[in-house]
Amino acid sequence: MTQPATPAQQDAPAAPATSAPDRSGARPPLGFRLDVRNLSLLGVLAVLIAVGGFTKPDEFLATSNLQLVLTQASVIGVVTVGMTFVITSGGIDLSVGAIVALASVWATTLATQEFGFAGILFTAVVVGLGCGLVNGLLIAYGGMVPFIATLAMLASARGLALQITDGRTQMVTVESVLDLGVRDAYILGIPPLVLVFAAVTLVGWLILNRTTFGRRTVAVGGNAEAARLAGIDVRRQRLYLYLLSGLCCGIAAFMLIVLAGSGQNTNGNLYELDAIAAAIIGGTLLSGGRGTIVGSVLGVLVFTTITNIFALNNLESAVQQIAKGAIIVAAVLVQHRTLRGAD
């Protein structure tokens, strides 16, 4: 699993500066670059694929399984892209799972479903944005610590979701929404949800690596005071970041509605932890100032692949959880070891 040291050393000087807040318009080098952390994650993924292919060659390597793994990674993947931005800025969003739940149940109420496909999509996105707005206002302008503000949102959004559903499962009856999840809707063999995931990833990568907004996000996370002195409106930047996370949750909620064909207040359970874990093993610093979309997506894929391999081999859920924990530790340890050589 250990990566050769050469690419690491080449990579290190060009890696995004973590402490220099504003690079006054200096564009990062064009062209796609995989840094050492991503390479080690790719290594983990390769090992997992080898394990899957070895234990269950027929089932694991089938096209239908690839489609399944990517589909299952899609919902949490979109949430993780938003989370990566927030963590990069030095914040945290504990409310993502609750926002997904609230958006998904609000979008599937009988009243909303009367407006069909557009009504469901619109409601999911607006509820996501609305929750993100409240988070952002509380944190950026209300001066609340992100941990506390989003914890409060976690509690109240889940509560509201429970109140709306009254504990019931709200079945979706809009055929055009349900149709998006079935095989007939695949485009060139790719499920539409996976395409949404890919699009969100691409847009997220472009924003973080190729725009002023992205550089400001890194700057705020690296040193908020320095960023403020450099002329960045830190508060507005924070507001936008939580809005962005809320938007991702809204999109994810719609994807979950397509996948599950229903809205339930238990939706998105523990997404916050999964998204944080994926971002962290992807190489985003929990203290802020460094974030990688590619790493986060690889992190999500690692977790989904593990789940898939375990299910194919019919392992118990207790064993699955233990192994998941072990792999988080292993992935981070591998990164640290590789990085010690690099930095």
Add this chain to the structure above:
Amino acid sequence: MPVPSRRGLLFGTAAVSAGALLTACTSNEPKKSDDAAADKAPVADDKPGKAVTIGFAGPQADHGWLNAINQNAKSRAEKYSDVTLEITEGSNDTAAQIGQVQTLINKKVDVLVILPADGKALTQVGLQAMKAGIPVVNLDRIFASPQAYRCWIGGDNYGMGLNAGNFIGEQLKDKPDAKVIELAGLDNLELTKQRTQGFDDALKNYPNIRKVARQAADFTVESGQAKMAQLLQAQSRFDALWNHDDDQGVGALRAIAQAGRDDFLMVGGAGAKSAMDAIKAGNSVLKATVLYPPTMAASAIDLARALGQGKGVSGMAELEIPASLTLYSAVVTKDNVDEYLPTGFN
């Protein structure tokens, strides 16, 4: 939590009230499904008797079946003019529920009905109530000590598995080398183990059938979809599926439809209305569901009322209500679905 700033407070209040307003606007009232079936079976006598205050403490209704439990208890209590129901906020937190039961004891209710989040953990508070002279009707999840309750009423988890297994066994008995798979519920609940045990014991009656896979979901639609999708990928051919819970079954059916599979029969569990509708329509793999009826909550209110009034159960020779009642896990199929449909919960 630290004291929020004035502005923070203002935003928070605005957000919460906006949310509340919006909830009120987007109404979500499904068509009324009154527990018509629960009304059919009168217990003791329906004529008003001595006034009884019943304290009800249940878990948080974040799941279709648990919600139906609360609804059944409430509407049954409303039916009796001599019953006052003191209901606490449901909670999945053991410590919080203990506090709620203690509050009901302090209020000196006449009888307690308790559906504990965890039966073992609430045994002590059950004992407290009994010592305080308040008889306890223990609903569903059983206390660790018989001294902690006067009467237990609940479902038969082992029987669910047994009846599901026997139903599947009868369907597949002429099929050599038949394969079945199991989509279980939350693995850290005692009831999940009992359901699986019953299922496995039933399958022993049919040597031609082999259980080839078992995965545990979380009783949620989302987990049902995800785990079922994996199972379908892992098992290219099997003949029957037993799913422990109809709520997660919504997700399982979705995964089955998404994979375009229809080469097996599926048996659900609990008795949700959506499952019964699907059985009745007969256009999916779902052919049966094994009941775990939430009407037990209405029966618990009946028993609590009889206890409070010192009466027995009509139709039985005994002067007192029984110490324990286990419901039957009937198998609902297309043939008898009309009979059970009114008990189906949303």
